[in-house]
Amino acid sequence: xxxxxxxxxxxxxEERKPSMVSPxxxxxxxxxxxxxxxxLARAYKRGIVLFASFITIAGLLIWRVIATxxxxxxxxxxxxKSFRLEPMILILVILVFILWIWTISDAYKHAAQEDHITxxxxxxxxxxxxxxxxxxxxxAPAELISNIPDSAxxxxxxxxxxxxxxxxxxxxxxxxxxxxxxxxxxxxxxxIPDEGSxxxxxxxxxxxxxxxxxxxxxxxxxxxxxxPNLETELWWKDQLSNDFRQRQGGEYITVIxxxxxxxxxxxxxxxxxxxAGHLAQGYVIWEFQTRQIASVGEWTYSDELKLxxxxxxxxxxxxxxxxxxxxxxxxxxxxLAARNLMSANGFTIAIYYFVRTILNIIRSIEPLIWxxxxxxxxxxxxxxxxxxxxxxxxxxxGKLYSESIExxxxxxIEAIQATxxxxxxxxxxxxxxxxxxxxxSFTIYRWDINIRMSTIVxxxxxxxxxxxxxxxxxxxxxxxxxxxVWFITVTVALLDYVSAEIRxxxx
Amino acid sequence: MLEIRNLTKxxxxxxxxxxxxxxxxxxxxxxxIIGLSGSGKSTLLRCINRLIDPTEGxxxxxxxxxxxxxxxxxxxxxxxxxxxxxxFNLIKRSSVLNNVLAGRLGYTSSKQSLFGRxxxxxxxxxxKSMERLGITDQAKKxxxxxxxxQQQRVxxxxxxxxxxxxxxxxxxxxxxxxxxxxxxxxxxxxLNKEDNLTIICSLHYLDLxxxxxxxxxxxxxxxxxxxxxxKDIQAMTDEQFKEIYGEEAIRVGxxxxxxxxxxxxxxx
Ligand SMILES: Nc1ncnc2c1ncn2[C@@H]1O[C@H](COP(=O)(O)OP(=O)(O)OP(=O)(O)O)[C@@H](O)[C@H]1O
Ligand SMILES: [Mg+2]
Numbered sequence: 001x002x003x004x005x006x007x008x009x010x011x012x013x014e015e016r017k018p019s020m021v022s023p024x025x026x027x028x029x030x031x032x033x034x035x036x037x038x039x040l041a042r043a044y045k046r047g048i049v050l051f052a053s054f055i056t057i058a059g060l061l062i063w064r065v066i067a068t069x070x071x072x073x074x075x076x077x078x079x080x081k082s083f084r085l086e087p088m089i090l091i092l093v094i095l096v097f098i099l100w101i102w103t104i105s106d107a108y109k110h111a112a113q114e115d116h117i118t119x120x121x122x123x124x125x126x127x128x129x130x131x132x133x134x135x136x137x138x139x140a141p142a143e144l145i146s147n148i149p150d151s152a153x154x155x156x157x158x159x160x161x162x163x164x165x166x167x168x169x170x171x172x173x174x175x176x177x178x179x180x181x182x183x184x185x186x187x188x189x190x191x192i193p194d195e196g197s198x199x200x201x202x203x204x205x206x207x208x209x210x211x212x213x214x215x216x217x218x219x220x221x222x223x224x225x226x227x228p229n230l231e232t233e234l235w236w237k238d239q240l241s242n243d244f245r246q247r248q249g250g251e252y253i254t255v256i257x258x259x260x261x262x263x264x265x266x267x268x269x270x271x272x273x274x275x276a277g278h279l280a281q282g283y284v285i286w287e288f289q290t291r292q293i294a295s296v297g298e299w300t301y302s303d304e305l306k307l308x309x310x311x312x313x314x315x316x317x318x319x320x321x322x323x324x325x326x327x328x329x330x331x332x333x334x335x336l337a338a339r340n341l342m343s344a345n346g347f348t349i350a351i352y353y354f355v356r357t358i359l360n361i362i363r364s365i366e367p368l369i370w371x372x373x374x375x376x377x378x379x380x381x382x383x384x385x386x387x388x389x390x391x392x393x394x395x396x397x398g399k400l401y402s403e404s405i406e407x408x409x410x411x412x413i414e415a416i417q418a419t420x421x422x423x424x425x426x427x428x429x430x431x432x433x434x435x436x437x438x439x440x441s442f443t444i445y446r447w448d449i450n451i452r453m454s455t456i457v458x459x460x461x462x463x464x465x466x467x468x469x470x471x472x473x474x475x476x477x478x479x480x481x482x483x484x485v486w487f488i489t490v491t492v493a494l495l496d497y498v499s500a501e502i503r504x505x506x507x
Numbered sequence: 508m509l510e511i512r513n514l515t516k517x518x519x520x521x522x523x524x525x526x527x528x529x530x531x532x533x534x535x536x537x538x539x540i541i542g543l544s545g546s547g548k549s550t551l552l553r554c555i556n557r558l559i560d561p562t563e564g565x566x567x568x569x570x571x572x573x574x575x576x577x578x579x580x581x582x583x584x585x586x587x588x589x590x591x592x593x594x595f596n597l598i599k600r601s602s603v604l605n606n607v608l609a610g611r612l613g614y615t616s617s618k619q620s621l622f623g624r625x626x627x628x629x630x631x632x633x634x635k636s637m638e639r640l641g642i643t644d645q646a647k648k649x650x651x652x653x654x655x656x657q658q659q660r661v662x663x664x665x666x667x668x669x670x671x672x673x674x675x676x677x678x679x680x681x682x683x684x685x686x687x688x689x690x691x692x693x694x695x696x697x698l699n700k701e702d703n704l705t706i707i708c709s710l711h712y713l714d715l716x717x718x719x720x721x722x723x724x725x726x727x728x729x730x731x732x733x734x735x736x737x738k739d740i741q742a743m744t745d746e747q748f749k750e751i752y753g754e755e756a757i758r759v760g761x762x763x764x765x766x767x768x769x770x771x772x773x774x775x
Contacts, residue, residue: 414558415596415662419669420586420613425620429609433600 017042023112030107034100037107046110046122050103053125057099060132061092088135095128154478161482167302168295175226176237176289179219180205181269184283197225197261199290205283208272216269223290226261233291236270239284246270257292304480307468312487315464318385319451325386326393326450327443333359333394334401341405355398362395371457385462389450397446404438405431441503448499455488508534508705509555509673514564516550516729524550525561526729532673532707537699539716540709541733542726548709551726552675555707556588557581568673586613589666593678595658597665599651603642606650606661607633610668629668636664640694656687663694674698676708680715688712692719717741 019026019041030037035051038044068089069081083090102121109117133139175197178188183205192198202220209216226232232255234246245252246267255263267288335341337359342352370388378384408431416430458466465484472481509532516525524547532538540548553559555566557573566573568584576584589610597606611629612620619625625633637643640660645653650661659679666674676695680688696719698704710716716723723740725733735743 409596409599411592411594411596412598414553415590415592415665416598416609416612418556418558418585418588418590418675419610419665420582420584421609421620422582422612422617424617425612425615428620428623429598429601429612433598437600 019111019113021111023108026111027104027108031100031104034103037104038110041107041110043110046106049122050106050125053128054099054103057096057125057128057132060136061089061096064089064092064132064135086135088131092128092131092135095124095131099124099128157478158482158485161479161486164479164483165302165305166299168299169297170293171296173227173292173294174289175199175223176287177201177221178204178285179288181272181284181286182207188285197223199223199288201288206269208269211271216271218266218268219288221265221267221288223255223257223263224261226257226263226290227292227294228257228259228261230257230292230294231255232257232263234265234267235289235291237287237289239286244270255290304477304483308465308480308483308487311458311465311468311484312491314382315454315458315466315488316451316491318382318454318458318462318464319389319447321386322389322393322450322454323443323447325390326397326446329390329394330397330401333398334405337398337402338405339402340408340410359395359398362391363399365392367392367453367457368460371460371462375461380461380463380467382463385454385457385464388457388462389453392453393446393450396449397442400442400446401435401439404435404442408434444499444502448495451495452492508532508569509707510565510567511555512565512567514551514554514566515562516547516554516559517562524729525554528564528726528729528731530724530731530734532705534672534705535699535703536705537696537719537721538705538707539720539723540707540726541711541716541723542709546726547729548726549677550729552590552677552707552709555673555675556585556590558590582613586669587672589669589671589674591659591662591666591674591676591679593681595655595662595682597650597658597661599649601650602646603637603648603650603653603661604630604633604646607637607664607668610636610665613669632668633664636667637661639667640664655683656690659683659687659691660694663691663698667698671704673705673707676706678709678711681711688715695719713743713745717743 021029021037021040026037026041028037029040030050033051034054035047035049038047038050041047064086065075065078065082068086069078072078072081079093083093099121102124106117106121177190177199179201180188183203187204190200190204192200200222202222206217206219207214221234223232234253234255235243236246237243247253247270248268253265253267255265257263333355336351336355339352342348367388370391371385374384374387378387412434413426413430416426421429454462454464455466455469458464458468459470461467465488469481469484469488472478472484511531512529514525514528515523517523528547528551540551542548550559554561555568555573557576561574564574568588571584573581573584598609601609605623608625608629611625611632615625615629634643634646637646640663642653642657642660642664645657645661650658653661662679674695679695680691683691692708692715695706695708699706708719717740720740721737723733723735724731725735
């Protein structure tokens with residue numbers, strides 16, 4: 001091809017280099033090895049792209065078929081099964097077939113030097129990759145909607161978690177009466193207390209039900225002065241202090257007290273767990289109880305809220321300490337990474353390149369990865385998070401600082417040097433005033449980033465609220481997780497605002 | 508007082524900025540250096556106080572070769588040589604007072620400078636120096652809030668703080684309008700006459716050269732191509748000036764001398 005011709009002109013060019021093979025041969029070759037025909041017809045790039053695409057698409061498609069139909073034996077079985085499970089695979093197979101045909105005809109056209117050859121076949125490759133991506137990514141837009149009924153309540157808990165912020169202390173209030181089993185001549189005496197709640201029973205004894213035999217005898221129970229208008233559970237406590245709830249017709253029963261705290265109910269004695277015939281004294285005493293769950297005392301903040309607050313504070317301080325350490329270490333490093341300060345001789349230039357390279361490497365490793373590294377080195381907890389963010393801050397601030405050093409006005413330095421000032425004086429008078437404003441600005445910016453990142457490094461064990469959030473999500477405690485989300489959002493928004501204000505007013 | 512011998516400067520990139528330059532400056536001279544842009548004026552001035560290290564040659568200053576000085580000795584020599592810049596080179600974010608005080612750094616210990624402290628005497632000296640240049644009112648302002656003419660006067664006040672014997676002025680009026688140019692050069696002339704300060708100044712304008720110089724050196728491609736006394740300069744026509752200087756030569760515009768006092772009053 002003539003080099004002087006504009007790029008891409010070969011499509012309409014008349015004197016192309018002749019194909020090395022005849023159109024038929026090119027088509028057959030491309031049918032066996034897609035792209036080979038094009039290569040031999042001297043459409044090298046197109047041939048190579050088609051070949052590479054075919055190999056990749058085929059590999060990925062086979063993988064998807066095998067992964068979809070894991071348990072079927074034989075490739076054909078797998079294929080048909082995967083068509084049923086994932087119709088997208090069927091579409092893909094059809095598309096690949098079209099691509100194959102198209103490649104063959106494309107090879108023929110190239111070898112025959114036809115004029116109108118389009119990029120359509122390459123476009124089809126892109127379409128196939130799009131559908132492959134769709135299948136591999138498990139993209140299912142319908143799930144966004146179909147899952148709403150299930151996810152809405154949980155999302156609601158996350159969005160409005162404040163129920164979990166408050167805790168009402170609860171207590172079980174019990175009132176009891178002794179019942180003798182079975183009835184004898186000497187019945188227990190029940191005393192009516194002067195004040196408070198009590199239960200009366202009529203009679204004060206009864207016969208237990210027998211399995212498959214006679215039912216339990218009936219007792220009329222009256223409760224007086226319990227907590228009013230409250231659901232009340234009915235329990236038994238046998239002579240061995242086993243607790244179990246009263247059932248009637250197979251269901252647990254509850255009563256609701258009236259406005260005076262009174263109730264009335266007829267119960268039937270339960271089954272005996274221990275045969276009555278073994279009774280030593282001839283009778284046993286059971287206790288019949290009412291249990292009410294009552295709020296006692298004032299509400300308090302929940303443990304979740306306390307923990308969230310504590311961890312939020314920890315998170316802010318992780319970010320702050322990392323910023324402090326970052327500043328302290330980044331300043332000396334930035335001097336070494338400033339070209340204008342380090343261009344004195346070969347040795348300093350070597351240091352400059354070395355420091356720059358190290359900074360770039362450190363910066364390119366995400367804080368999340370640094371957190372994993374430091375969790376291994378120093379164990380779970382805030383220290384690992386601080387270390388991770390410190391390292392990343394040094395690299396990020398070191399670069400920003402050194403760039404602001406590089407942009408300082410050398411005229412001011414010259415002027416100070418010309419007065420006979422020494423190195424320290426030159427730095428204090430000509431360098432420091434020029435770099436303080438950008439340093440302050442970059443530092444606040446970094447502080448902002450560090451606080452956001454400290455929740456992220458927390459998720460992999462770097463302390464702070466991130467760890468808590470992940471734990472609660474794993475335990476499906478969506479309300480508590482919602483608390484953490486709220487705290488993080490509000491804190492970050494607040495700091496965002498504050499740092500923007502400071503930067504606006506200072507610089 | 509100052510004797511330059513065979514001064515040559517070749518920059519790292521191979522540019523020959525000065526070629527075998529030799530001349531002497533007597534005490535009390537107002538020497539003006541003219542030359543095209545790129546002819547080496549700034550290089551020459553910066554070599555004298557060693558902001559640039561010359562490649563070869565000697566700079567004898569009261570009998571001492573500045574080129575050989577290092578460390579403290581160099582700084583001691585520098586503090587006797589004030590410098591004024593085209594772009595003023597003030598510390599923009601610092602106050603005028605601090606900028607003027609900076610001229611005293613050569614006499615101050617590092618320890619004091621770390622905390623930005625100066626002695627009472629130095630502060631008094633700074634106020635005197637500002638008064639002389641009519642900028643006392645601006646003492647607390649930030650340097651970059653001042654007008655160009657005021658900034659250059661801060662630059663001169665700073666140089667004066669060094670109690671210099673020599674002042675190097677690298678195109679001190681190139682960023683100023685003609686009125687202010689006269690004002691600034693008039694100040695330098697006063698220092699030259701009253702304090703017997705030696706001044707080496709690079710300039711572009713023929714009328715300024717004629718009015719203020721006691722001697723002129725012309726540079727072209729790093730070589731001295733012209734040397735003339737005050738008389739020679741006065742006799743020079745624009746055409747002659749252009750010959751050594753090139754087409755860039757221009758007049759600032761005459762007839763301003765009479766208004767100088769008024770101008771300064773207005774600028775202050
Ligand atoms: N740091 C440097 N590195 C390399 N070459 C330089 C450097 N500084 C100046 N030069 C070159 O040296 C020559 C003289 O420069 P110099 O600044 O001394 O000229 P000048 O007469 O002051 O010009 P102007 O009137 O534009 O200020 C020029 O060719 C310039 O490009
Ligand atoms: Mg210059």
